[in-house]
Amino acid sequence: MTTADAAPAKGGTGIWRLGLLLVAGxxxxxxxxxxxxxxxxxxxxxxxxxxFYFHVPVIxxxxxxxxxxxxxxxxxxxxxxxxxxxxxxASAEVGVVFFTxxxxxxxxxxKPVWNTWWVWDANGTLTFVLWLIFIGYLMVRAYAPDAERGxxxxxxxxxxxxxxxxxxxxxxxxxxxxxxxxxxGPGAQGSLERxxxxxxxxxxxxxxxxxxxxxxxxxxxxxxxxxxxxxxxAAA
Amino acid sequence: xxxxxxxxxxxxxxxxxLTAPAALAAPSAQDAPGESxxxxxxxxxxxxxxxxxxxxxxxxxKNRDLRxxxxxxxxxxxxxx
Numbered sequence: 001m002t003t004a005d006a007a008p009a010k011g012g013t014g015i016w017r018l019g020l021l022l023v024a025g026x027x028x029x030x031x032x033x034x035x036x037x038x039x040x041x042x043x044x045x046x047x048x049x050x051x052f053y054f055h056v057p058v059i060x061x062x063x064x065x066x067x068x069x070x071x072x073x074x075x076x077x078x079x080x081x082x083x084x085x086x087x088x089x090a091s092a093e094v095g096v097v098f099f100t101x102x103x104x105x106x107x108x109x110x111k112p113v114w115n116t117w118w119v120w121d122a123n124g125t126l127t128f129v130l131w132l133i134f135i136g137y138l139m140v141r142a143y144a145p146d147a148e149r150g151x152x153x154x155x156x157x158x159x160x161x162x163x164x165x166x167x168x169x170x171x172x173x174x175x176x177x178x179x180x181x182x183x184x185g186p187g188a189q190g191s192l193e194r195x196x197x198x199x200x201x202x203x204x205x206x207x208x209x210x211x212x213x214x215x216x217x218x219x220x221x222x223x224x225x226x227x228x229x230x231x232x233x234a235a236a
Numbered sequence: 237x238x239x240x241x242x243x244x245x246x247x248x249x250x251x252x253x254l255t256a257p258a259a260l261a262a263p264s265a266q267d268a269p270g271e272s273x274x275x276x277x278x279x280x281x282x283x284x285x286x287x288x289x290x291x292x293x294x295x296x297x298k299n300r301d302l303r304x305x306x307x308x309x310x311x312x313x314x315x316x317x
Binding site for chain 1: 272273274276277279280281283284287288291292295298299302305306309310312313316
C-alpha cells in the first residue's frame with residue numbers, strides 16, 4: 001500500500017455526509033415542533049407520554065443498527081472484506097448510543113407512570129442483556145490481543161446480540177410484565193390517534209436520517225483509522 | 237470547518253432540547269393530568285439530545301485527532317523518502 005492509498009478519504013466524499021447531517025438537523029427541528037406542538041396530549045399519562053416519540057423510534061432504530069452490525073459481521077466472516085467489518089463496527093457503536101438513549105428515556109418515562117425507574121421483568125432484563133452484549137462487542141474490539149482476532153470475535157458477538165433482538169421486541173407479549181402492549185409495528189395490539197401516529201412516523205424518519213448521518217460519519221472515521229494503521233506499519 | 241459545523245449542529249440540538257419542551261409543552265387545561273410531570277419530560281428530552289451531543293463531539297474530536305496523525309505520519313514518511 002502506498003501513502004496515497006492509505007490517506008483518509010476527504011473532499012467530495014464528505015459533502016454528502018455533511019448534507020445528510022444538515023438534513024437531519026432540519027428534520028429534528030420539525031420533529032420537535034410536532035412532538036411538543038402538534039401531537040395531542042395523552043389523557044391518562046399527560047405530557048410525559050410525549051417521551052413516547054423519542055423512546056419508540058430510538059429503540060427501533062437501535063434494533064435496525066444491531067441487525068446491520070450482524071449483517072456486516074456475517075459478510076465479513078464469509079468474505080473477509082474489511083469494508084463489511086467497518087460497517088459492522090459503525091453500526092454497533094451508533095447502535096449502542098441509540099440503545100442507551102432508549103433505555104434512559106424508558107426509565108425517565110417509567111418513573112412517573114409506574115412509580116419505578118426500572119423493572120426486572122422479561123423485557124427489562126433482556127434489554128439489559130442486549131445492552132451488555134453490544135458493550136461487550138466494543139470491549140472486544142478495544143482489548144483483543146490483535147486486530148484480526150478482534151474483528152472475528154466481535155463479529156460473533158454481534159451475531160449473538162442481533163439474535164437477542166427478537167426476544168427483546170416480543171418479551172412483553174410472550175412473558176408479560178409491566179411494559180405496555182405495542183401500538184405500532186408487526187404484531188401490535190393497540191392503536192393511535194392520527195396526529196400521534198403521524199408524529200411517531202415523522203419522528204421515526206428523523207431518527208433514521210440521524211442514524212444514517214452518524215453511521216456514515218463513523219464509517220468514514222473507521223476507514224481513516226484503518227488507513228492510519230497501514231501508514232503506521234509503513235512508517236515502522 | 238467540518239468540525240465546526242458538526243459542533244454547531246450538536247450544540248443546536250442541546251439548545252433545542254433545553255428550550256422546546258418548556259416553550260411548546262406549557263401546561264394547559266388539556267394537560268392537567270400530567271402537569272406535574274413536565275420535569276420528567278424535560279429530563280428525558282435533555283438526556284436524549286445530550287447523549288447524541290456527546291457522541292457528536294466525540295466523533296468531531298476523533299476526526300481532528302486523525303487528521304493530525306495523518307499529517308504527522310505523512311511528514312515522517314516524506315522525510316524518509
